Structures are given as C-alpha cells and as structure tokens.
Amino acid sequence: MTRLALIHATRVAIEPIETAAQALWPDAETISILEEGLSVDRAASDTLSPDMARRIIDLSRYAEAAEADGILFTCSAFGDAIDRANSEACIPVMKPNEAMFDAAFNEGERVAMIYTFPPAAGGMEQEFLQAAKARGSAAMIKSYFCEGALEAKQSGDVATHDRLIAEVAAEIEDADVVLLAQFSMASALESVRERVSIPVLTSPDAAIQEIRRRIEANKKD
Structure with missing residues (x-):
C-alpha cells in the first residue's frame, strides 16, 4: 500500500486534506504529522528563519524514515524550505x-488570492510569479487578506470563517479566478461561489491528485 505523509503546521489544515485524500485516493494510507510550533513561530517572524527551515527539512526526513512514499506539506508559509x-x-x-x-x-491572467494567515502571502505570491515565468505566462496575482477568519476557524466557528471569506470575495473586481490560499479555507468554497461569478479554486483536491501522480511516477522510475 502507498503511504502518504501529510505534514501540518496547524491543526485546522488536517480535516480538509484528509477528506480530500479519502475521497480521491482511498487506497492510499495517509499519516498526519502535526508541528504547531511552526505556525506560531512563523506568525511571530517577518522571515522564514534558518531554524524554521531546518525543522521543515527534519520533518521531511522523519516522514521518509517512516517509509512514506511521498510527502505533502499543508501550510503555505514555508515554500523555500x-x-x-x-x-x-x-x-x-x-x-x-x-x-x-x-x-x-x-x-x-488576473488571479485574486484570498488568505487568512499573513505570513503565507508573500511567499505564495513569489511562488506564483515564478511558476508563471516558467510557463511563459503573463498572469499576475493580487492578494486579499481576510481578517478574523482564521481565528474564527481555530475557535470552531466555521460559519463565521466561511462568511468572512465570502464577503471579501464579493468585493473583488477585475479578476478571472479566485484562489483560497490555505487548506483550512476549503470549507468556504461554496459560500464564495455563491457570491462570485468566476471560478473559485481550493488547494486540497488538486494537491492530492498531483502528489498521487508524482508518487506513482516515482515508483515507476
């Protein structure tokens, strides 16, 4: 059986990606590894410190030692590491x-991204522009912060979390697509779709499909 390691820096990311994995790759065994200190320390720092980067790498090595066939990180603020x-x-x-x-x-080419965890935005924007350059695309990204949504989700108030994100989405103009940046935002998908007339994308489903493709390709090599 294929073993997929899911590495989290916040517990609110766990349910969305485990749900996606169960729906899209039920034959895979998923193991979740949570290190909440990473999100706490990243929120308190303007940059991704060498210590935090080392912890990301150590978590990857731990998952590999646990005989994972592939690793999917679920927090958006640690891209370089x-x-x-x-x-x-x-x-x-x-x-x-x-x-x-x-x-x-x-x-x-006009991409709007809503985010709820401030340290994630800069790195994600950079990753997007690098990906666009690699594709030869002129796509640009504009980010919108949804204040209070993450705190609502962490306190268990999913309805408020989803409503706040949908309200931000309703104010977006001149965009071709809306991205919900964090895995924890997936619950707001339908609420956002009700408020906008353009496509809305979330991370979990696409991530499971892509990591499956990479794992299966790696096993063939």
Whole structure:
C-alpha cells in the first residue's frame, strides 16, 4: 500500500486534506504529522528563519524514515524550505499550492488570492510569479487578506470563517479566478461561489491528485 505523509503546521489544515485524500485516493494510507510550533513561530517572524527551515527539512526526513512514499506539506508559509526538502529527499515532497496554481493558469491572467494567515502571502505570491515565468505566462496575482477568519476557524466557528471569506470575495473586481490560499479555507468554497461569478479554486483536491501522480511516477522510475 502507498503511504502518504501529510505534514501540518496547524491543526485546522488536517480535516480538509484528509477528506480530500479519502475521497480521491482511498487506497492510499495517509499519516498526519502535526508541528504547531511552526505556525506560531512563523506568525511571530517577518522571515522564514534558518531554524524554521531546518525543522521543515527534519520533518521531511522523519516522514521518509517512516517509509512514506511521498510527502505533502499543508501550510503555505514555508515554500523555500519545502523546495529544499524536496531536493534532498528520495521521494516526492510537495508544497501545498503548486497544483492549485497550475489550475489557475487555465482560467486567465488576473488571479485574486484570498488568505487568512499573513505570513503565507508573500511567499505564495513569489511562488506564483515564478511558476508563471516558467510557463511563459503573463498572469499576475493580487492578494486579499481576510481578517478574523482564521481565528474564527481555530475557535470552531466555521460559519463565521466561511462568511468572512465570502464577503471579501464579493468585493473583488477585475479578476478571472479566485484562489483560497490555505487548506483550512476549503470549507468556504461554496459560500464564495455563491457570491462570485468566476471560478473559485481550493488547494486540497488538486494537491492530492498531483502528489498521487508524482508518487506513482516515482515508483515507476
């Protein structure tokens, strides 16, 4: 059986990605590894410190030692460290938003991204523009912060979380597609779709489909 390691920096990301994995890859065994200190420390820092990067790499090595066939990180604020972990691993190691970005390029060049965890925005914007450059795309991204949504989700108030995100989405103009940046935002998908007339993308489903493709390709090599 294929073993997929899901590595989380916040517990609110666990349910959306485990649900997606169960629906889209039920034959895979998923193991969740949670290190909440990462999100606490990242929220308190303007940059991704060498210590935090080392912890990301150590988590990847731990998952590999646990005989995982692939690793999917679910927090969006550690992109550079995840890239390094991937370069050092013998199995696929994936950032959470790679597949969602790929899907966004098919929707148009004006991309709006709503986020609820401030440290994630800068790195995700950079990753998006790098991906666009690699594709030869002129796509641009504009980010919108949804204040209070993450705190609502963490306190168990999913309805308020979803409503706040939908309200931000309703104010977006001149965009071809809306991205919900964090895995924890997936519950707001339908609420956002009710308020906008353009496509809305989330990370979990696309991420599971892509990490499955990479794992299966790696096993054939």
